[in-house]
Amino acid sequence: MEVDLASGSFAVNVKDLSKRFGDKVAVDSVSFEVKRSEVFGFLGPNGAGKTTTIKMLTTLLPPTSGQAKILGLDLRSEGKKIRQRIGVVQQQDSFDQGLNVETSMNLYGLIWDVPKQERRRRIDELIERFEMQEFRKKQVVDLSGGQRRRLQVAREFIHDMDLLFLDEPTVGLDPLARRAFLDFFKEKVKDGLTIFFTTHIIEEAEYLCDRIAVMNEGRIVEIDTPGNLKRRFGSAKAVEFRLLEGASKNLVKALSSSEVVNKLVLDELSGTYRATTSKPELVIPELYRLADKLSLHISSIYIAETTLEDAFISLVKNGSGNDSSHVHSGESYAAASPPRGSFKEAE
Amino acid sequence: MNIYVRLVYRNLRANLDRISLFFELVFPLFFIFVQGFALSELVTPFDIGNGRVISYQLFLAAGAITLTVINSGTNAGTQLWYDRKNGMFEQLLMGPFTRLQYILSIILATLIIGIASSLLVFLIALPVLGGALYLSLQSVFLTGLALFLGTMFFGSFALALSVALKSSESFNIVSTFTFFIFLFTSSVFYPANKAPPVIQSVSLLNPLTYATDLLRAGLFDSMTPFISTELTLLTVETIVIFTIAVLAFRRIRV
Numbered sequence: 001m002e003v004d005l006a007s008g009s010f011a012v013n014v015k016d017l018s019k020r021f022g023d024k025v026a027v028d029s030v031s032f033e034v035k036r037s038e039v040f041g042f043l044g045p046n047g048a049g050k051t052t053t054i055k056m057l058t059t060l061l062p063p064t065s066g067q068a069k070i071l072g073l074d075l076r077s078e079g080k081k082i083r084q085r086i087g088v089v090q091q092q093d094s095f096d097q098g099l100n101v102e103t104s105m106n107l108y109g110l111i112w113d114v115p116k117q118e119r120r121r122r123i124d125e126l127i128e129r130f131e132m133q134e135f136r137k138k139q140v141v142d143l144s145g146g147q148r149r150r151l152q153v154a155r156e157f158i159h160d161m162d163l164l165f166l167d168e169p170t171v172g173l174d175p176l177a178r179r180a181f182l183d184f185f186k187e188k189v190k191d192g193l194t195i196f197f198t199t200h201i202i203e204e205a206e207y208l209c210d211r212i213a214v215m216n217e218g219r220i221v222e223i224d225t226p227g228n229l230k231r232r233f234g235s236a237k238a239v240e241f242r243l244l245e246g247a248s249k250n251l252v253k254a255l256s257s258s259e260v261v262n263k264l265v266l267d268e269l270s271g272t273y274r275a276t277t278s279k280p281e282l283v284i285p286e287l288y289r290l291a292d293k294l295s296l297h298i299s300s301i302y303i304a305e306t307t308l309e310d311a312f313i314s315l316v317k318n319g320s321g322n323d324s325s326h327v328h329s330g331e332s333y334a335a336a337s338p339p340r341g342s343f344k345e346a347e
Numbered sequence: 348m349n350i351y352v353r354l355v356y357r358n359l360r361a362n363l364d365r366i367s368l369f370f371e372l373v374f375p376l377f378f379i380f381v382q383g384f385a386l387s388e389l390v391t392p393f394d395i396g397n398g399r400v401i402s403y404q405l406f407l408a409a410g411a412i413t414l415t416v417i418n419s420g421t422n423a424g425t426q427l428w429y430d431r432k433n434g435m436f437e438q439l440l441m442g443p444f445t446r447l448q449y450i451l452s453i454i455l456a457t458l459i460i461g462i463a464s465s466l467l468v469f470l471i472a473l474p475v476l477g478g479a480l481y482l483s484l485q486s487v488f489l490t491g492l493a494l495f496l497g498t499m500f501f502g503s504f505a506l507a508l509s510v511a512l513k514s515s516e517s518f519n520i521v522s523t524f525t526f527f528i529f530l531f532t533s534s535v536f537y538p539a540n541k542a543p544p545v546i547q548s549v550s551l552l553n554p555l556t557y558a559t560d561l562l563r564a565g566l567f568d569s570m571t572p573f574i575s576t577e578l579t580l581l582t583v584e585t586i587v588i589f590t591i592a593v594l595a596f597r598r599i600r601v
Contacts, residue, residue, distance in 0.1 A: 058441045060601050084443040094434030096361035107360060111353045111442065 010069075011036045011163050011194035012057065017066035019052050026052040028218035029066065034196060036162075039189055041209030041226075042198040045316055049218040050198045051091060054165050057196070058088050071162055087161040089153050091168045091198075095140045102127070102136045105155050112159035122158050129184065130154040131177075145172040153181060163194045170204060182208050202309040212308075214315045221315050226308050233311040239275045239283045241301040243291070246271055254290045258283075274304070350444060354452030359459065361435075362426040371418040372464055375411035379472050383407040395538065395563055396571040405479050408472045409566050410535035412465050413497055413559040417526055419461030420501020424509035426453050428518055431509075437601050450596045454502050454589075461498030481568035489565030492578070497558035500585040501526075503592040510595040529555045557581035 012034035019027040027049040034040040042050050055061040057070060059079040068075040070082045096104050102123060109119035127136050130150050135143060140151065149172045156164065166185070170178045178201075185195055185208060199205055205212055206226045213223040222229065243251070247266065255275060256264050260283050262276040277283045280303045291298050383404035390403035430436040439449055469476075505522055512518045532546060533539070533555035539547055550556050557577040564574045 055601065060437060060441055080443065080445055083441060086441070088438070088441045090434060090437060090441075092434045092437075094438040096357075096435060097429060097433055098364070099361060103360075107357055110348075111357050111439070113348060113350075113353065113443075 009036060010034060011038070011071055012040070012196065013069045014057070015067045017053070017056060017068055018064050019049075019056055019061060020064045025218050027056070027063075030215070030218075030220045032213055032220060032223055034194060035210075036194050037189055037192050038210045039185070039195045039197055039208050041205040041212035042196065042215060043200075043202070043205055043212055043312055044198075044215035048215040050215055051167060053215070054088075054167050054196070054198065058086060058165055059083055085162045087156045087159065087164040089156050089164070089166045089169045091171070093148055094152060095148060097141050098139070100137050100139050101132060101143070101151055104140050104151065105158055108155045109158040114159055119158065126154040126157055131180075146174065146177065149173055150177065157188070161193070163196065164188075165196045167198050168200065169197075170199065170201065178204070202307070202312055206308045214312060216316045229311045229315070230306055230308050233314045237277060237280050237306055238304040239277060239280050239287070239301065240304055241273050241275075241287065242271055242299045243273075244297040244299045248294065248296055250294050251290055251296055254294070255287065258286055260286060350448055351452055351455060354444065354448065355455045355459065358426055358452055358456035362429045362456075363422070363460070364425075367425075368460070368464075371415065372467060374418065375414040375468050376471060378411040378414065379404070379408045379468075379475055383411075383475070393538070395567060396569040396574075397564075399567050399569040401479055401567055404475060405567070406538075406563070407536065408475050409563045410533075410559050412468050412472070413493065413555065413562050414530070414535060415464040415468050416461050416494060416497035416558060417501050417529060417555060419457055419464055419498055420503075420505050421522055421526065422460050422505070423453050423457040423502035424505030424518055424522055426456065427506060427509045428515040432515055440601065446597055447593065450506065450593055453506065454499065457502035458495065458498050461502070462494050465494050476566065480566055483568075486565040486568065489561050489574075493558045493561035493565060496561075496581045496585050497555070500554045500558070500581065500588055501529075503585070503589040506592040507588065507595050510592070510599050529553060532556075534559045554581055554584045557584075 010033045012032075014033070015031050016029045017027060017031070018025065018029050030049075030053065032040075042053070044050050052061065056063050057068060057075070059075065059082055063075070071085050073082050073085075075082065096107060099107065105123045105126070106119055109122065114122070127133055130153070132147070132150055132154065135147055138147075140148065143151065149169070153166075153169050170181055173181065182204060185197075189195060195208075197205070197209060209226060211223060211225055212229060214221045214229070222233070224232065252264060252266075252273075255261055260277055260279050262278070264276075265274045266272070267274065275283055275287070284301065284303075287301070288298065290296075386407075387402050387404040392400050392402045393406075394400050395406065427436070430439065440446060504525075508522055508525070509518050512521060530536075532549045533553045534550060535555065539550035539556050539560075542550060557580055560574060560577050561581070564570050
């Protein structure tokens with residue numbers, strides 16, 4: 001990927017950035033750009049190198065090689081200037097013990113040199129917005145994991161910034177709080193903030209991110225919009241159906257031998273069949289034809305859409321370069337897309 | 348507001364355990380008012396230099412004041428450990444500061460604690476020190492220098508230990524042990540030149556001996572020719588340990 005480091009329209013320009021720890025290559029020559037006012041997602045399995053990349057971009061770790069510009073500033077020589085304009089919510093907890101929520105936020109604002117009146121105003125606003133009124137006077141050490149997380153994220157918005165690094169910010173939050181956070185981030189992006197976002201919750205990335213980079217084993221495998229990733233790398237779809245008569249060995253036998261079905265599995269709990277296919281439009285008439293022939297009745301049927309999670313797993317397992325035209329074998333599909341229920345291979 | 352003022356205020360506010368501070372003050376007072384009184388009947392007054400003869404209680408009172416220096420020094424390591432344990436260390440290093448500013452803010456906070464605690468102990472011990480005190484510009488200068496260099500040395504030492512050790516538990520054990528060695532091989536409890544030769548030679552390398560002797564020289568006008576050598580040695584040792592602490596800190600893995 002060609003990255004123009006001189007371009008000022010990007011919040012982050014990274015070119016061939018690497019980090020080694022002894023013999024281990026944690027980040028292997030990654031290059032990418034993040035546009036201003038964009039939410040850039042960084043997805044990857046555990047140990048892919050996401051956090052190491054963030055640590056380098058936030059000047060915490062020096063890169064072994066490569067170059068990067070953050071907000072037009074050189075990563076190696078202008079670290080302090082960069083840090084003055086970024087915010088970071090780490091994956092790990094970070095808090096001042098022995099303080100209550102409000103004092104902790106106030107002290108954080110103070111070290112960022114936010115004027116007293118402005119600190120007071122922002123603290124009240126953030127406490128209300130992040131629904132922390134109930135525990136605003138509570139000691140930080142006594143907070144639950146989710147409450148502490150809320151404080152950690154809210155606290156970061158007490159100071160001004162142009163670029164925010166969020167490393168799995170919603171860990172430990174309930175779905176309502178998570179959605180409220182994501183909506184808050186979206187509002188801030190509308191106001192001009194750029195967000196660099198990592199998560200393991202694919203739905204979050206899909207909801208929030210304009211573009212997503214998938215990282216695996218220290219390398220960037222692919223960068224694209226969530227829609228394009230799904231289209232290009234989403235695995236085969238599945239046709240899910242149920243029979244009034246319950247299980248039918250004859251139907252399973254007939255459908256399994258069909259060329260258009262990759263794999264057929266049965267969720268024993270719900271009695272739902274799942275036929276994996278790249279051509280659902282051919283599976284459905286074939287299914288009705290066979291049901292008719294065997295005097296069976298289909299009670300429900302629908303096509304399960306490909307998801308970003310499918311695309312992500314496919315990319316991580318198979319690497320880049322395989323486009324949507326590729327069809328996974330039944331084996332790899334089964335591994336790549338774990339079914340929702342306790343599906344077992346139909347016999 | 349100045350960056351150091353902000354960071355020092357934060358260190359004092361967020362990382363100080365009030366109960367520990369209280370006991371750090373009680374500890375030297377216990378030596379002055381209990382051990383000092385108890386032993387003064389057994390030990391006859393003796394010459395500490397420059398013809399100044401003082402009681403053991405006075406001798407120990409000056410030592411107890413420098414004891415606050417070593418206690419406060421430990422605070423520097425504790426501050427760093429709290430930040431590492433609570434994730435604030437990395438958070439602050441990604442903030443608008445340099446590593447040097449962060450470590451200096453810890454040292455400055457430690458100096459404030461050290462000098463404030465010493466003054467408090469001094470004021471409480473004033474009835475004991477009483478008329479034996481010698482007040483002059485030189486005595487104030489020597490006393491201040493002893494407290495400053497002593498706190499700097501032990502603060503830097505605790506920081507270097509804190510960087511080198513992998514857990515707060517090991518830091519607590521190792522720092523307590525090493526500070527006991529510093530304490531009992533120094534001139535805090537006994538005159539170093541009266542100790543057996545082996546202890547005497549260890550004591551004469553010990554920065555706590557230098558800080559205590561400087562403080563006594565300041566408080567009781569017990570200047571000897573060796574005091575200026577001790578001042579030089581303490582300054583050199585402080586610069587060396589401070590440099591080691593800064594270098595170790597800059598290489599700390601995050």
